[in-house]
Structures are given as structure tokens and as C-alpha cells.
Amino acid sequence: MEGIYVKYVNQKVNKIRWRPSENPSLEQSNTFATGSWDDEENRVGLWTLSPSRRDDDGTDVDPSPLAVPGEMRSLCSVAHRGDVTDLLYLKNDLILAASSTGNVTLYKHHQRSETLSVQISYERLHRCPRRRSPCTGLAHRDGEVVTVGEDGRINLLDIGQQAVVRCLDEADSCAINAVAYTRQNEIAATNSTGQLRTWDLRQPGDGATRNLHMTGERLPLNCIDRHPTQPHVIATGGQHGMLYVWDLRQERSPTLLSAHSSDIWEVKFHPTHPDNLFTCSEDGSTWHWDASFVKAALQAGKNFRRFLKSSRWLTIYSWNSSGFNCISVKEILQ
Numbered sequence: 457m458e459g460i461y462v463k464y465v466n467q468k469v470n471k472i473r474w475r476p477s478e479n480p481s482l483e484q485s486n487t488f489a490t491g492s493w494d495d496e497e498n499r500v501g502l503w504t505l506s507p508s509r510r511d512d513d514g515t516d517v518d519p520s521p522l523a524v525p526g527e528m529r530s531l532c533s534v535a536h537r538g539d540v541t542d543l544l545y546l547k548n549d550l551i552l553a554a555s556s557t558g559n560v561t562l563y564k565h566h567q568r569s570e571t572l573s574v575q576i577s578y579e580r581l582h583r584c585p586r587r588r589s590p591c592t593g594l595a596h597r598d599g600e601v602v603t604v605g606e607d608g609r610i611n612l613l614d615i616g617q618q619a620v621v622r623c624l625d626e627a628d629s630c631a632i633n634a635v636a637y638t639r640q641n642e643i644a645a646t647n648s649t650g651q652l653r654t655w656d657l658r659q660p661g662d663g664a665t666r667n668l669h670m671t672g673e674r675l676p677l678n679c680i681d682r683h684p685t686q687p688h689v690i691a692t693g694g695q696h697g698m699l700y701v702w703d704l705r706q707e708r709s710p711t712l713l714s715a716h717s718s719d720i721w722e723v724k725f726h727p728t729h730p731d732n733l734f735t736c737s738e739d740g741s742t743w744h745w746d747a748s749f750v751k752a753a754l755q756a757g758k759n760f761r762r763f764l765k766s767s768r769w770l771t772i773y774s775w776n777s778s779g780f781n782c783i784s785v786k787e788i789l790q
Contacts, residue, residue, distance in 0.1 A: 461505075461527065461528065467501075469490050470491055470539065471541075472488055472543075473544065473545055473551075478548060486505040486506060487502060487531070488503055488505075489502055489543055491536065491543050493556070499533045500533065500543070500553050501534075501572075502533070502565060503529065504529050505528060531570050533572065534563065536555065537561075538555035538556040539590075541554045541556055542591070546562075549564055550565075551564075552601060552615075554603065555591060556588075556591075558580050558581055559591065560577075560601075562577075562615065578613065581611050582605030582606065589606045591603050591604070592604055592631070592634065593634040593645070594635070595637050599614065600612060600621070604632035605631075607631075608626070608629055608647075609625055609632075610643075610645070626662040627645075627655065627662050627663075628653065630647050632645050637682070638682055638690070642665075644680065644682070646679070646680050646694075650670050650673075650677055651669045651674070652669070654704070668704075668707070668710070670712065671709045676695045677695075677700070678693055679692065679693045679721060679722050681724050681725050683725055683730055684727055686730075687704075689702070693715075693722070693735055693737075696714075697718055697737055698720070699735060700712055701713075715735060718739035720736070732744065732745070732747055733746075
């Protein structure tokens with residue numbers, strides 16, 4: 457399919473994050489970070505989309521005439537202890553990686569030498585009495601980082617001071633799977649019992665300020681993202697391919713859509729074009745949604761399925777042995 461490029465690598469890639477552009481309105485980033493899992497030696501690596509050379513001052517020059525547009529090239533990588541469970545860019549040269557060991561590591565990208573080095577390592581942020589507990593999610597705002605884990609613990613880190621500012625030891629009685637900032641001092645997190653919970657980090661105590669949940673069977677919620685311009689709108693992905701849209705202004709259950717055929721592990725709004733939403737699933741497909749459906753979904757409520765059938769508003773990219781396929785949801789519903 458035109459515009460889709462494939463490169464086979466000798467890693468089990470678990471997370472991919474684009475490096476933020478210094479001026480997003482003028483240029484798009486062509487560099488991304490990856491983290492692997494379940495390998496003999498897991499790694500955090502950096503890749504670029506097009507082969508290029510750089511002057512001594514670090515600026516890009518024209519690529520080789522033999523360069524293939526869209527080709528992915530490895531820039532550098534570094535060993536990582538444990539599975540990479542989440543990745544987060546703090547700046548365009550600082551990458552935070554969460555680990556199945558319960559650790560969180562900050563890496564610095566040295567662009568002149570194209571190398572990665574460890575800047576800070578936070579050891580055993582997440583732990584159980586007799587074993588390490590995976591750190592499952594990261595969120596960042598204004599120099600502060602929040603980590604969540606399978607131990608139900610929430611940590612607030614000050615990266616500038618290299619310190620743990622606060623630890624909510626009893627934030628949740630079950631595993632917390634993902635976290636996102638909704639406001640300056642408020643976070644929302646999903647857990648393994650299908651709950652969306654919020655915490656005001658200015659308030660004392662470990663308890664959540666709000667506890668929202670779905671009706672019926674409560675399936676684990678694996679991932680979360682906040683709408684870039686409407687912070688009260690939250691999208692979460694869960695078990696059995698379920699996509700949920702929540703409105704934090706209301707106490708009602710979320711709008712529910714049966715999307716993929718298997719678990720959704722990533723849900724992301726485009727940061728500068730929020731009418732685009734992407735979901736990635738264990739079934740091997742990536743769905744590109746026209747996220748203008750969010751407003752209609754919240755208004756439609758139980759009639760959302762009828763709204764779906766009258767609209768063509770997403771594209772599905774799936775991979776199989778014959779390559780990439782692209783189909784529309786309208787073809788699925790008919």
C-alpha cells in the first residue's frame with residue numbers, strides 16, 4: 457500500500473514513540489524511539505525514516521541519491537534491563553523508559569555522536585513484598601512525571617531534582633495499567649477491573665477523587681489517552697478489542713464500541729490534529745479513526761451503533777502474510 461513502509465528487525469518491539477519536533481507547525485519529526493520485550497537482551501533504540509548525513513554542527517544535509525524514501529535506519533540503541541513496558545519523550549533528547557523490573561530509566565540522546573546513555577535510574581519504584589512489580593505506565597507534565605504499576609502504586613517524580621516527590625502506596629487495590637494527565641494537577645488511570653479513576657495530586661491521602669466504571673462485565677482497561685483540546689474526553693482501550701469514550705464531566709458509563717477482535721494495547725489522539733485517533737491491537741491491526749466521532753459518540757450514547765452504520769469514519773490497516781490491507785468500517789458492518 458502506498459505510504460506504508462515495512463522493515464523487519466531482530467527485536468520484539470513493544471513500544472514506539474515519535475521524537476517531538478522543536479517547531480511542530482513547520483516540520484515533522486522523522487525520528488522515533490523503540491523499546492523491546494521478551495528478548496535475551498532488551499533494548500531502547502532510535503530510528504530515522506530516511507537515510508541522511510549531518511554536518512559537524514548537527515544539521516541535516518541532503519541524503520544520498522541512493523536513499524530510498526521512507527526507509528527506516530537504526531541510529532543507535534542501548535541495553536535495557538527488563539521488558540520495556542512504556543516509553544515517554546520528555547524533550548527531543550530525553551527518553552524515559554519503564555521496565556517490567558519496576559525501574560524507570562532516563563536516557564539521553566547525544567545527537568552529534570548518535571549514542572544513548574543513562575542519565576538517571578529510579579530503582580524499584582514498583583515492588584511487592586517478595587518480588588519486583590512491573591511499572592506499566594508513564595505520564596509527563598511540566599517537569600513532573602507520574603508512574604503507575606501492577607502493585608497499585610502511583611509515584612510522582614521531579615526529573616530536575618532526580619527525586620521521588622510523592623508516593624501513593626495504596627492508590628489502588630489492583631493493577632494500574634495506564635495513566636494520563638487530564639489537568640495541571642489531576643491524573644486519570646485505568647486498572648485491571650475496568651475502572652477509570654482520577655486523582656488530584658494536591659489532595660492528601662492515597663484515595664482517588666473519582667471512580668468511574670462501565671456497566672455489565674468489567675473487562676481490564678489496558679491503555680488511555682486524553683483528547684488534546686478537550687481534556688474532559690478520555691479514550692481507553694481494553695480487553696477483547698473494546699474501545700471506550702469517557703466524559704469526565706458526567707458520572708455515566710462510557711460510550712462503548714466493539715472495535716478490534718483482540719485486546720487493544722495502544723490508543724492515541726494525534727497531538728496537533730485531534731480529529732485523528734489511532735488504536736493498535738493484538739490482532740495485528742491498526743485502526744485510524746476520524747475522531748470527530750467523539751462528540752457524536754458522547755451525544756448518541758446507546759444509539760451509537762446506529763450512528764456508526766450511517767457514517768464512514770475510520771480506516772483499518774491490518775497485516776497478514778500477503779502484506780497490508782486497507783478496509784473501511786462500512787465494509788465490516790454491511
